[in-house]
Each structure stands twice: as structure tokens, then as C-alpha cells.
Amino acid sequence: MKYLIVAGAIVALLNYAPESLGQKIPVPTEKNLQRTMFTTVPARVSYPSTELNKIFSLHINDDVSIRLNDQFVFTGTIVDKVERTSGTISLNIRSVNYPGALFTVSAVNIPGEKTVFTGRILHPGYGDVLELIQENDQYYLRKKNQNKMMVE
Secondary structure: OHHHHHHHHHHHHHHHHHHHHOOOOOOOOHHHHHOOOOOOOOOEEEOOHHHHHHHOOOOOOOEEEEEOOOOOEEEEEEEEEEEOOOOEEEEEEEEOOOOOOEEEEEEEOOOOOOOEEEEEEEOOOOOEEEEEEEEOOEEEEEEEEHHHOOOO
């Protein structure tokens, strides 16, 4: 009887082992990082700060449509909004027209100074990222390789 229970346990493990081995976690590979998602987007696109301010007045589950030029329109839904007491507001916008892409953008309000924006649009399965940068009081989305991005 003792060996019958052990044999039953072994048979059960052998039955369920192939199913558990079939579940794979997607990991970005070198091949995936060579694919690009933002092929129609120019290397650098102007993003007016007035447009940036507009999205911060929206709420969770609101739809967002950002038209920067004829080649790049980003539409999505705000899935997260965090307001910190230090004057920082962060948004996560899940894309509709670039499935799987996420626009993470933050506004840092420094008393007595202009609001500073930081952010990026990325998809973990693709090799390109659009990074929000500021140059001479103008904001741009600049295309970069994902493997050259540093996680903050």
C-alpha cells in the first residue's frame, strides 16, 4: 500500500510536468530587440509643452490622442496616475494603435520654476524607444535603441 501511494504520486507528476514546462515567460531576445515598432516615426518629433500639459488634466480610464505630425499619432488609455506631495505627477498610458506599448510620462513642478517633463514610449518586445527630451525650452520625442536605455 505504501508503494502504491508513491507510484500514484509519480504518475500524477509525470502527467502534469509537460503542461508546466510548456509555459514560457517571454524574455526580450537579441532578435526581438532588432525589430522596430516606430518605423514610421521620424528620428525626432517636436512635442509642444502645451500638449503635454493637456494630458495631465485627464484621469484614469480617459482616452488620450496625441497627434504630433502626420506620421505619428499616439492613442491610448490612461491606466495609472500617481500624484505625489512633492509636486510630481506620473501617468502611464497604454497604447491602442501600438499594442503593448506604454507611454510613461512625469511632470515635476518646482515652485518658482517651469514644469519639467520626462518620459518614454516603449514596448518590451521591440528594440526602439521614443524618449521625451528637452532642448532649449522645447520638448521632443527622440528615437533610441532600447538596449541603450538606462532603467531609472
